[in-house]
Each structure stands twice: as C-alpha cells, then as structure tokens.
Amino acid sequence: MTDTLPAATGTRVPAQRRPAHDSGPASGKPAPPGRLRSSRPDLLLCGGLLVTIMLVQGWNISDYPTLSDDEGTYLAQAWAVQQGEGLAHYTYWYDHPPLGWIQIAVLTWIPALLSPESMTVGAMRGVMLVVSAVSAILVYVIARRLSLPCWAAGLAMILFGLSPLSVVLQREIFLDNLAVMWTLLAFALAASPNRHLWHHFGAGIAAATAVLTKETMLLVLPAVLVTMWRHSHQDTRKFAVTGAVTACALIGFSYPLFALLKGELLPGAGHVSLWEGIQYQLTRPGSGFILDEGSGSYGVLQSWLYYDRVLPLGGLAGALLLLVTWRWSVTARSLAGPALTVAILAVLALRPTGYLPAMYVIQALPFLALVLAGGAASVAHAVLRRWRTEAEKRGVTLGRYALAGVLVLAAGAYVVPRWYDGDRTAVTADANAPYEAAAEWMASEVENPEDTRVLVDDALWLDLVHAGYEPGLGVIWFYKADLDPAVTETMPGGWRDIDYVVASPTVRRDAVDLPNVKAAMNHSAPVAVFGTGADRIEIRRIQPSGAAR
Structure with a gap:
C-alpha cells in the first residue's frame, strides 16, 4: 500500500496550519480516509x-x-x-x-x-x-x-x-x-x-x-x-x-x-x-x-x-x-x-x-x-437526511438502517441476477477448446516441424514456436506472407512455399485482402477441423497441384 511508505522524504505542512482532516493517529483523532x-x-x-x-x-x-x-x-x-x-x-x-x-x-x-x-x-x-x-x-x-x-x-x-x-x-x-x-x-x-x-x-x-x-x-x-x-x-x-x-x-x-x-x-x-x-x-x-x-x-x-x-x-x-x-x-x-x-x-x-x-x-x-459508488453514496445520504428530517418532525423513531437495507436489497435484486449469468459463463464456459486442440494437433501430427512452414494468427504463434517450428520463417504470422519483404523474399513460389494454414476466424476474415494468404486458402484442403460454425479452426494442408478446395 502506498500509505506504508516512509514519509521522511517529503516536505511536511506545519501542524498548526494543517487542516483538521490531516490529523493522524498521533493526534488521537481517527486516521484520514485511505489509511488502510x-x-x-x-x-x-x-x-x-x-x-x-x-x-x-x-x-x-x-x-x-x-x-x-x-x-x-x-x-x-x-x-x-x-x-x-x-x-x-x-x-x-x-x-x-x-x-x-x-x-x-x-x-x-x-x-x-x-x-x-x-x-x-x-x-x-x-x-x-x-x-x-x-x-x-x-x-x-x-x-x-x-x-x-x-x-x-x-x-x-x-x-x-x-x-x-x-x-x-x-x-x-x-x-x-x-x-x-x-x-x-x-x-x-x-x-x-x-x-x-x-x-x-x-x-x-x-x-x-x-x-x-x-x-x-x-x-x-x-x-x-x-x-x-x-x-x-x-x-x-x-x-x-x-x-x-x-x-x-x-x-x-x-x-x-x-x-x-x-x-x-x-x-x-x-x-x-x-x-x-x-x-x-x-x-x-x-x-x-x-x-x-x-x-x-x-x-x-x-x-x-x-x-x-x-x-x-x-x-x-x-x-x-x-x-x-x-x-x-x-x-x-x-x-x-x-x-x-x-x-x-x-x-x-x-x-x-x-x-x-x-x-x-x-x-x-x-x-x-468510483463515480457510480459516489453517486450512490450521494443519493443515499440525501435520502437518509430527508428521512431523518421527516421522522423528527413526526416524532417517529428513525429507521435509517432499515431504509438503507431496503435500498441495498432493491439494488441487489436488480443487479445480482444480471451479473450472475455473465459471471457464471465466465467461470464455466470453454471458448478456447478449438485453439488448444489445433495447437496439440500441429505439435503431434506434423512430421519435422522445424522444416515446415505454416501461417497462423497471433494467438497460436507462440504455441507453435514451443512445438518446434522456427520463429519467423517456419511459423509465420499470416500478415507477413504478404506484407513483410523479409518473408516474401523467402517465398519465390508464393503460396506454394507454404505447407499449412491454420485457418482461425481471424485468418479467414482477413485473408480476402492478402493475396498470398487467400491463394493458400484457396489451394488447400482441411485435414483437421476443431469446433463448429464461425468459430471453428481448420488446419489446411496446401495442395501443390493447385486444385482449389
């Protein structure tokens, strides 16, 4: 916590000129807000x-x-x-x-x-x-x-x-x-x-x-x-x-x-x-x-x-x-x-x-x-103050804690069900099973990964590096197959110099603007598919014959 750091390095305001809320434990008064x-x-x-x-x-x-x-x-x-x-x-x-x-x-x-x-x-x-x-x-x-x-x-x-x-x-x-x-x-x-x-x-x-x-x-x-x-x-x-x-x-x-x-x-x-x-x-x-x-x-x-x-x-x-x-x-x-x-x-x-x-x-x-909590505190303070004033006028015992409890329960009844569904999804859903399966397949099913060239998106790049593919020229971030001269110079045959494309949703979406990647997709066939629908990941092997699939 920042409050536990020594204060000796700063210039202190003289005690007699310090506002009341600056008083600390040494003065016998409550600690200022924030001193946990x-x-x-x-x-x-x-x-x-x-x-x-x-x-x-x-x-x-x-x-x-x-x-x-x-x-x-x-x-x-x-x-x-x-x-x-x-x-x-x-x-x-x-x-x-x-x-x-x-x-x-x-x-x-x-x-x-x-x-x-x-x-x-x-x-x-x-x-x-x-x-x-x-x-x-x-x-x-x-x-x-x-x-x-x-x-x-x-x-x-x-x-x-x-x-x-x-x-x-x-x-x-x-x-x-x-x-x-x-x-x-x-x-x-x-x-x-x-x-x-x-x-x-x-x-x-x-x-x-x-x-x-x-x-x-x-x-x-x-x-x-x-x-x-x-x-x-x-x-x-x-x-x-x-x-x-x-x-x-x-x-x-x-x-x-x-x-x-x-x-x-x-x-x-x-x-x-x-x-x-x-x-x-x-x-x-x-x-x-x-x-x-x-x-x-x-x-x-x-x-x-x-x-x-x-x-x-x-x-x-x-x-x-x-x-x-x-x-x-x-x-x-x-x-x-x-x-x-x-x-x-x-x-x-x-x-x-x-x-x-x-x-x-x-x-x-x-x-x-912070501002939502501050707004809630401001509204709660105004409501409780008005409630106290009205109660005192009528000679009624103030039930401010009861009122505060009602306000909290009302807010909770609105928020909790909505948050429960969202947080339950976050702690139970498995959205990355296709990625994990694709990484495992590329690590176990491809012979000689050190001599294999594959186009992937960012999310899988490190997985394939750890699986033995050469960073940069073996496992290639798919954009570089069209946009990086250092990579395109090593691809005189264009798409024919690629062995695999791991076609994630990102690769399929952006391939339309990348000629080499698009051609590699068009001249390849899926050898493994993980997941279904738009979120699926296809591992596609290049077909040297040029047959479009």
Whole structure:
C-alpha cells in the first residue's frame, strides 16, 4: 500500500496550519480516509472483497473469453524481450510504446523460466490476476481518499472487480489493464492524505508510466492534475503540481528520445518511424458514430452492454449527477477527478469520425465504478437526511438502517441476477477448446516441424514456436506472407512455399485482402477441423497441384 511508505522524504505542512482532516493517529483523532493500515474495518472489507474478486476472475481464466489477436501480439513481444533477440513475429513500428510488453515480460519471466512451454496466451493469463488485484485495491484506496464512506468504497471495488464486463476484459493480456493500474496509482498518490511532495512527484511518474504503457492514457492526465490540485496543500500546491508535471514530461520524452537515438523519429528510407506511427493512430479510419446502428462503434457498444449494462450506464449517470451537483455537493467535489475522466472518455467515444476499439472501455472501468459508488453514496445520504428530517418532525423513531437495507436489497435484486449469468459463463464456459486442440494437433501430427512452414494468427504463434517450428520463417504470422519483404523474399513460389494454414476466424476474415494468404486458402484442403460454425479452426494442408478446395 502506498500509505506504508516512509514519509521522511517529503516536505511536511506545519501542524498548526494543517487542516483538521490531516490529523493522524498521533493526534488521537481517527486516521484520514485511505489509511488502510490504521483501519481494521477497511482492511477486513478490502481483503474479503479482494479474495472474492480473485476467485471469480481467476476461475476458468484460460478457457474464457476466446483468445484474441492482441493478446498473442503482446505476449509474443514479451517473449521476444525475454529472449533478447529479434524474434518478434512482426517488426516493431511504434504502434504502441514498448514499455507495456516489457512489463508483461517481467510478469511472465518466472513462469516462463519454470515452464517455457507454458508461455502461451491461455496459460499466461494468470499473471493478469496480479494486475487486477493491485488495481482493485487501488480503487478502494482512491475511494477512501476521496472521502467516500467505507461501504461506498467497497461498492466501488465490487463494481470494478465483479462486473461481467470487468471479469472478461481484465482476464485478457491487454496493455490497457497495465496502464489502468499505473493510472490508478497516479490518482492514489495525487489524493494522498499526507500531502508529501514526493507523493505528487510519484503521481507524475506513475502517470508517465501509464502513458508509456498505453498512449491513450494521455487523455486521463487532466483528471489526475485536477485531483492533485484539489488534494495538495495551498502553500506547496504550485511547487507540487510543477514537480509532478515536470517528472511526467521528462519520463514521457524518453519515448521520442528513444526513437531519435535509433534514427527513427522521422520518416526515411528503409526504416519505420515514430512520426508514422503517430500519424497512423491519428488518421486511421473511424468506426462511425456510436449511436448509429449501422456503425462499427455501435457494435462495440453493444458488445459492452451484452456483458453488463449496470456499470457503463450507471457510471455515466453517476458522473452526470456528480458534475451537475458539483457546486453544492461535497461528494461531487471530492470525485471531480474520476467524474472528469468519465466525461472525457465519453465525449471522445462519441466522436463520429473516431476509431473505437473494443478495449477502450477498460480505461473507464475503475472510474465508472468510483463515480457510480459516489453517486450512490450521494443519493443515499440525501435520502437518509430527508428521512431523518421527516421522522423528527413526526416524532417517529428513525429507521435509517432499515431504509438503507431496503435500498441495498432493491439494488441487489436488480443487479445480482444480471451479473450472475455473465459471471457464471465466465467461470464455466470453454471458448478456447478449438485453439488448444489445433495447437496439440500441429505439435503431434506434423512430421519435422522445424522444416515446415505454416501461417497462423497471433494467438497460436507462440504455441507453435514451443512445438518446434522456427520463429519467423517456419511459423509465420499470416500478415507477413504478404506484407513483410523479409518473408516474401523467402517465398519465390508464393503460396506454394507454404505447407499449412491454420485457418482461425481471424485468418479467414482477413485473408480476402492478402493475396498470398487467400491463394493458400484457396489451394488447400482441411485435414483437421476443431469446433463448429464461425468459430471453428481448420488446419489446411496446401495442395501443390493447385486444385482449389
């Protein structure tokens, strides 16, 4: 926990000028919100909820959801970092900063050393539990530091960790999950009750790390700054904010400096460049307006709401409530940072020309949980206060705990059945059996894999590397058969130089735009099929005669 770190390195605010809520255990007053080490109820509640969250997220983690291409990409890059050689399945072109998969490499280092063959997407999802655990704890800490009561902090933790949408997305090996963890650390340090300068500098460092993990976290930095401004002491505020911004900027500039030192900052002949990567991210085709039923963004929105409507829609409503009541609500002012984060992300998602990836919502999940819990706390406080006033007028004994119990039961009656179905699917379904069977077949049924060339998607690439296929030229990420000159030069015969195609849904979908892959598909026959329907995986052997199948 951040609160257990020594405070000797910071500049303390003089005790006589410190606000009352800054008083700590030494003064004989209750510990400030967020100091879990001093609060047994907080520790017990946070610990109990953490165990529950880890059980739900960890159970059946390798089998659900279906393996994704992005997971394969990030894990393959992490594996290449561990190998210390240029063995990645495609050339790094500044699509994302490399710090993300460097962290994945660190997380998977020990499992990979103990069992190298387990360095596959399904098996390595378990390391994401570490990230989820840290993030869930930080959500609770932030809620307490932003003055939410204990029960509301617990609610935020439950919303963040047990929503079916969270369970599905936090299991996957995504850079976004790592970046969210660092962003939450930045918020926790920015709202530190101790107000040490090193906490604010640390917030800047954490924020920069989040951006270098996934560049989209740049959008959240204004909200971190707002939180720091509100929670820093007025006497040292300018210095603290300046130091945090400076620390963030200096670390952030290491990325363009890295590109500059490699001679890859600007476009040029024979190399990739950071500028081209940024240009691509800013000019990639949009996915349409999120409320247009025919757009790709609408489909992404529906995929989120398929898993859970409570957290996304309830969180948006909570953010709107807090922003509207900001002037006269203490809770709204305390949660200004998370509410601003939700507002920024929502506005950007509504851009008609923007591109909306499926994992975009990951960076919003903890803040949706915080503002929904904050909105619930604000409404509950208003209702209980009104109930108390009316009861006192009528001389009726106040049954506030009974009323609170009724409100909790009503909310639970709406949420629990919806979450139960989604979470039950997550802990029981086996969506990856076709992938596992295909990997096993390629490992056991193909003779001389070291001399065999096969096209695969990202999710299966590492499985075949561990099965003995040569990285890069033996097991080939299917895009490279058309788009990478280093590979196409070794294929003078085009599709005839390929032995197998593992036709997953991704390969079948994208083969239409890749001539060599399309030809290989058309001149091959299935020798094994795993699964049924659109999710099936076909292992197709190339037919040298050229007969189309």
